[in-house]
Amino acid sequence: MALDVSLSHPLRAFELELELAVEPGVLALVGPSGAGKTSVLRAIAGLLRPERGRVSLGEDVWLDTASGVDIPPEQRRVGLVFQEYALFPHMTVRQNVAYGGRARVDELLARFRIESLADARPAGISGGERQRVALARALARDPVVLLLDEPLSALDAHTRSHVRAELRELLLELALPTLVVTHDFEDAAALADRVGVLVDGRLLQEGAASELVAAPENAFVAGFTGANVLRGTATAVAGDLTEVALDAGFTAYSTDPGEGRVALAVYPWEISIARRAPDDSAVNHVRAPIASIVALGNRARVRVGPVTAEVTARSVERLELREGDVVVASFKATGARLLPVA
């Protein structure tokens, strides 16, 4: 059964205007903070009554402003895990879980490995443990839909990647229609089957994470999925290429057609770095000093002028790259996508 959501609601600076179908499996809504993501979850759970909208799960209609249906939250069988987990501070872990439903408390405490914390208060346990308690409590309610609000943002970087893998496994196993809200595209890509990019209350693009990266429809989605986004003015030139005079002060070429104001998107892993401009098929070269080098495991992100390149840690070592060195960042015209300016 799919959860169908259609919402229209004024928020502080913009209108939330959204149509979603959450199939069994995980859909992530990703976007900058203040894009209206939490409001979507609150409206589905019944904590926010939208101006106009409809929320239904199969035949069950939870909200239909047109016909005046508004089922209260306690009758909506939604498992909502709040951003800061919202555990009841005056109750023990066991009491928190039992609040959602008494039938499966012991089973859930065991499943989330929190039996030993059963008598502890939320203030006395770690962030990762709190998240497990919040999940156990939400599942104790025996929900038919699961909503997770920034499930990883309250965790430190150390526990985060570990918890992310665990959470993905759990969500797969539950096979409930699940909506995850996050501001981090990497988290969304890791947790969800499909990702929707929400900006200023509107869904800009929806698809598998790999689809969004392979074919971002506009500059915002490209930037959000990790691409370098450079603005400029495009003109067609000979050889079926488009020449873009970038605001950053250099000229780049793309195989995409374009005219007038455009955004040029190029992913960091499509940019290579050399000491001298290489004599290869790449037509775009940026010559500038290295502003920063950030190591990420076996990779490194090297900032050269207006672009960031992702190269192997081994290359950084072999080329003896240091901050301040003047280098050339190169990318092919086929890797430079032209997108409408969002």
Place this chain on the structure above:
Amino acid sequence: MSVRAFNALLWGATALVLCFLVLPIVAVFLRVPPGQLVDQLSSEVVRDALSVTLKTNLIALALVLGLGTPAAYLLATRSFPGRALAITLVELPLVLPPAVAGIGLLAAFGRAGLLGDELDVLGIRIGFTQTAVVFAVAFVAGPFYIRPAIAAFEAVDTTLLGASRTLGAGPARTFARVALPLASGGLSAGAALCFARGLGEFGATIMFAGSLQGVTQTLSLAIYQEFDLNFDTALAISALLILVSGVLLLSVKLVAGWRSTSASLIPFARSS
């Protein structure tokens, strides 16, 4: 001014303030030996006043808690037009002179008052009865509970109330299991303040209920009466009320210390 002089000024002012505030209280206990104080308390006037005070104050407190708690919860958690006005109206008796409260109660519920005829038809007389004492105490002391209660409910994280709803608890269960326990520190402190203020009620009571021994004469009113007749009795009652007030204040402080939700002693204090 040198640092030394300024510090001396601060310490001097503090010492003066403390002396001024403590001296009258100490004086009550020094005027009459302890043994005689206890003797004085066994007089009929005192026993009657004590029973009237306890009865009326407990009834008033029950009314204030019973009606004030849901009202405070509503004012703290719902937004509606006129909410700010409603909260201001709750605060009004805090700044109203008690004598004005007494006149107001007479004008509303007295025989010749606004509801006088209606109450007369029903055979209900309020003025100069024990009910009047309850009314006066509830009117004057009630806001001392309701105002901190609003602040205590406002301090409860609304996310927790929302979480309770999504976990299947209706609004009433959410109130009882989440809002009430989390606000309990502030509510207890407010209740203690309200009770303390009610015990000392004088102005509104004497105007609306009179001072009839065994009916409407509370301890505070008895002090006033015995002041002319037997000063030692007045002192003894005062000593008793000082002890009770001290215990109440201490219990507020202890509750505030135990609870994580801070219990403010200032009725106007708004917690964020």
